[in-house]
Amino acid sequence: MLRVHYTGTEADSAPYTAAHVDYLRRHHADGTFLLSGQTVPSEDGGVIVACGVDRDTAEAIAAQDPFVVAGVARYEITTVAAGRAHPGLADILAARSTTRA
Template sequence: MFILSLTYIVPLDRVDAHIGPHMDWVARGYEAGIFLASGRKEPRTGGVILAHGDRPSLEALVATDPFVTAGAAQYELTEIVLSRTAAGLEALKG
């Protein structure tokens, strides 16, 4: 499992110009079964996506995020190996 941590690198008004295409991109990640959970950071400095897959595929995928292609944000990918989860989330363990 990976944590995809998105950080905005431009002012929010420039980020907001790409919200629609970004959300379409996120929806495609869910439809493909890659994304498990997502949301924005608070304060609004970026977002986080929980995803599964291999690092090269996820790196290629995040490179196509409209926020990234527009130069509005960058990602940090962190791989985690879950050893324990709350009840109902056992499927997240690798």
């Protein structure tokens, strides 16, 4: 799980939002990101659930986020070893782990 924290205000990140959305689209399209969204309240940042990447790769991906490159956000990365998952999600997780191995 990648937790995005704004380093300033949400308004500080506004000039980089379009590039950030492109970044999210690219990683959703390649299957790395399973879910992304703003936290509530949105001033806190956002959360991304990634799958099929090791910690080093997750850190490299986070470092490429235009928010991070611009210095308006930072990431906190938590590795989760899923013990249980909804059956529909379990199928996705299993498929991602075999394609990334």
